[in-house]
Amino acid sequence: MSAWARRLAVAAGLLAGACGNPLPVVETGGDYDPLADPLVDPPSLHELYPVTERQRADTGTTLVRHDFSQPATLNPLFPSGAASAWTMFGMLFEWLVIRHGNPSDYDWNSNVVLAVQPSEDLRSVTLELNPELRWHDGEPWTARDVVFSLEALRDERVPVSYWPTTRDLVVGATALGEHRVRFDFAGLLAPQLRLEALAFPIMPLHIVGDAAERAADPTLRSSPYYNRYGREALIGSGPFRFVEWRNNDRVVLERWEDHYLFDRAPPAAKTMIFKFQPDRNLAFLQFLGGEYDQIYVDANIFARQAKGKLFEERGVKGRHASALLLGLLWNMDGSNPFFADPLVRRALAHAYDAETVLRRVGHGLYRRSYGYMVEERRWDYEPAILEQALDYDLERAAELLDQAGWLADPDTGWRYKEIDGERVRFSFELSYTAGLTYVPRTLDILREDFRRLGVEMVTRAYESASLNERRLAHEFQALGTIVGTTQDPNALRNQLATDAYDGGRNSGGYSNPRVDELFELGKREQDGERRGAIYREIHREVYKDQPVLFLFHVSFLWVFNNDIRGVELGPMGTILLWPTPPEGWPSRVGPGWWRERPAAE
Template sequence: MPGEEGEEVAEEEPEMLLEPFDAPPLEEIDAKVKWVDQRVIDPIELLAKQLEKEPPLTDVETALQLKNNFPPNKENNDKILSALGRLPKSDQEVDYDATIVRHVGGDAKSTNPLMISSVTEFDVVGLMGIEIYGFDWNMDPLANSDYVVSWQTSEDGMYDKLVLRDDIYWSDGKKFTAQDVMFSFQVIMDPESRVPAVKQGTDKIRWVQAYDDQTVVYFHRESTPVNVWNINFPVIPKHVYEETIKEDPTMRLSDAHAKLESNPICGGAYKLVKHDRGQEIVLERREDFYMVDGKQVRRKPYFKTIRFRIIEDPNTAMLALKTGSIEEMAITADLWTTQANDDKFYEKNTKVTATEWVSFHICWNTKSPFFSDKRVRQAMSYAFDHQEMIDKLFSGLYEPAAGPFHPTSWMSPKPMPEPYQQDLDKAEELLDEAGWVDSDFDGIRDKEINGKRVRFEFSVTCPPSPIMERVARLLKRSLSKIGVACNIKLVEFTALQQMNLDGQFEATLGGWGTSTDPYSSENIFATGEGRNYGRYSNPEIDKLFDQGQKEFDREKRAEIYGEIHKILYEDQVYTWLFYRNSFYGFNKKLRGYRFSPRGPYNYSPGFNSIWAAQP
């Protein structure tokens, strides 16, 4: 890392992530391994088959008139989801010229698939990118038949072989090939590329070799149950980035990469046509995605235009939903029971809820002199008024969180730890033990650190979200009762992302959704990992993550990750706040929404099953 301005630093050799590798001939691999076919399917077809097993609980017209009175009753919620979450019976039902106006709470910092990190980026870039692999609503892996002819895994788990279709084109008219997959792997593994969200897992692959324009073989370092997820990395066009990366391997600094951010070359169903920073992002359907040489080769995407309106304030977004200027949004708990519950809301919209594996937290920077001691972090959790948060801020809709894994997930410990409850006496006792006392009787605790008296006064960073601001204010009030001064620092969404990545905070409010497999949380909690914002380090945790990636037995894996959960909760690297289910509002013209543990999007088919009914 460079030093401060004016300071000379010695150049360091970059970390070597890829060792030299000579890929054997494909004939040699085919001769020595036994291939096992994996699932290649059209995700829409997969959903259609599932819906055949789920008769609707009511008809569409009735569902559109229902009011969702959850809680306490979930009957209407289930009827709305059952009737409106269905695919069209024929193309005549679909308004293929429709625009959908989606809500996002923050801007996309990057449109490069390798740089994605935030929810907005996954939503936006996911629609422009090439989805070779995916997973369904049960988190089971698949290869997408829009791009793939066949996918096979060797019986010993050391190789995966992929055969791509030959009718896939980038938005600039160049053909997508296996060379793009191989090139993308090498870019991700370049130590000078800073792509922590996609490097995790990919770095477990030994090599990726393109044998021709359609055939790719992935060489694994070892046989593990997570190899199936490691091969699911984003791809970028080799013909575009091959030269620009030589000048700027970070893909962040050069004029060429700045131009690609505003005009990315896409391989998916949609392309970027407008990005008005802080206002909106507009995508348009690519006719050349599903039409090749005058022939339809893929399903026609349901929407002509997707418009993402960036509205940070949920109250403003709710007003936009009611007036029809946006057509879907995640609804916060306070709005679900108030603004999303009146006749004005139901004029144009309906609402639904489903289980989602999402947790929110306060991350403590363990490199800060305030939070390096586990007892202090535990004291913060005991001081916080969890019950007031759940009852008053969230109207009892959210569950108290007790660690990283959702209680309904297979990897959570059984039984779950008990959530923290406010105990000011216990909080003060722990702070006393850790040496934080009010020595000068000014009402704020202090401690001598390196010969200097330090006041316990810190800042918590928070995005400009009304709900998160209220949580921050509740933290401030709670800590004032035990002699700790907490200042609130509101930071714009993309700037907050960078501060977190750089560890430039003392405490920060945030949340994590679930990935397909718990091994991905290694990137958040293992020593030195890219999204370990709090710089937490525990050799026992590192060892358990390593074990979890090597164990094939599902029950034994669950025990390993359950133990990780318990240790993290004991160490309180986060103060876990709440698990938030999906609460969404949808315009009444929309159909086809279905939920997974990741919500209604970011799985297969996810957003791609949503359609607009003919007016």
């Protein structure tokens, strides 16, 4: 029996024994240290494409990539929570602005934008566009497509729930010719925001903007015509074209050989398959059996399962600290008797045993969060926040709850408060998204410490779409959720500004006039140092207010086939990060992931 056949047989046996159940934790006799693991981030995984030795790369290869769920659509006007959708948007469409490893560092896509002419007052910018660009059906890519796309994003009839920076900061676009367009901004903006505001998807006017279809369905998403475009007949303009979508199984993309750069700078892989498997344990076993080239894993699999002879024959691991964090979002809008009081929120922060959670849940791969800002970004992170840290201290937590009027019953230990003549017990429901394996384990630890304080937390899991509807309708008491941003910190305005309660993502009703004022100042400040000071003050103010119990920054964790090269990782993982071009590559976008050609070929 060959090594490959043995691997399939062993994986099949594991699959039969473990399907549907969590993989066991294999204790290793000490804390896991990823820096001491030779399988983590080996140099080969990140090796850039060999421009001078192209024969090393298998140019006919197919790469199979994992996601937990399929997207709702491939129309980038309506991005879903599926990570693969964002990756595919970057492959299927050409963008004016792109970003590489650091997702806050946007830059012009010189494949598309040939010249940039800002106005003297910096309140508008004119772009010269590449006349060689075409849509996948052969139609020309023009300034009219750009203008239409912005209009669609800003059209109140189109239920766009993303792209807030573009909607808020770009007030209009004008086609000055076939390949010349001017954008007008909402006043003077910070330099980084003038770029980030133009990072929006460009759609084909001749298809999505079809006059008769748009009149029949002004939402651009509900009719059979638009559903078919987003799932069966997608036309883009990028280096990959859409091939097929098998429902709840996979989406297949293929290198587009009529792209204007194909002869000079083609993508390294011929075919990209995005295959969907919601059970990460099953996905890991399928990886061992050869069905995937890349999968997402949790800390348990990364630290305890991805090891040993079977794994080492096939895989390596990659990780990157994320700018996103897991937190408990409190509903502070007065709809419950608990969380409008900052004393209560600070008390519960003191009941968070970060050391235990990070050890038991994160296996040393996650790190404690001290607010929305992340240390890696540095310029907007307030290091002095550590001096204000609300550390684990149940005695202090009890004192704060006493001050807030929530007093422990001497017989039962549960806390009560007299509200409008009624004795109310401190018992609340926390909702969270089903399928995030680290959330229930974290909540189990928190529940016990809350109980010691006399506070009852009842947890309930919801499907992602259902929970998102409840969040937007403010129908929750507390929410276990991923918060934060990987963009410029101005994007946090949509989660924290008072006027973002209706129509934004400030689902908990947080309100601080000083924070509102600071966001307005930061949006327009031209000096980088002064702008950093503004966001550092926001960091301090928000951490003091505790609208979220900040738990930990998750890490993006993957396993890869050990013959994959050219992988770039960032605070957004691998999504919406355009490959960095290696030296000598004749394109603003690199060839991306590539596979080492077998030695025998």
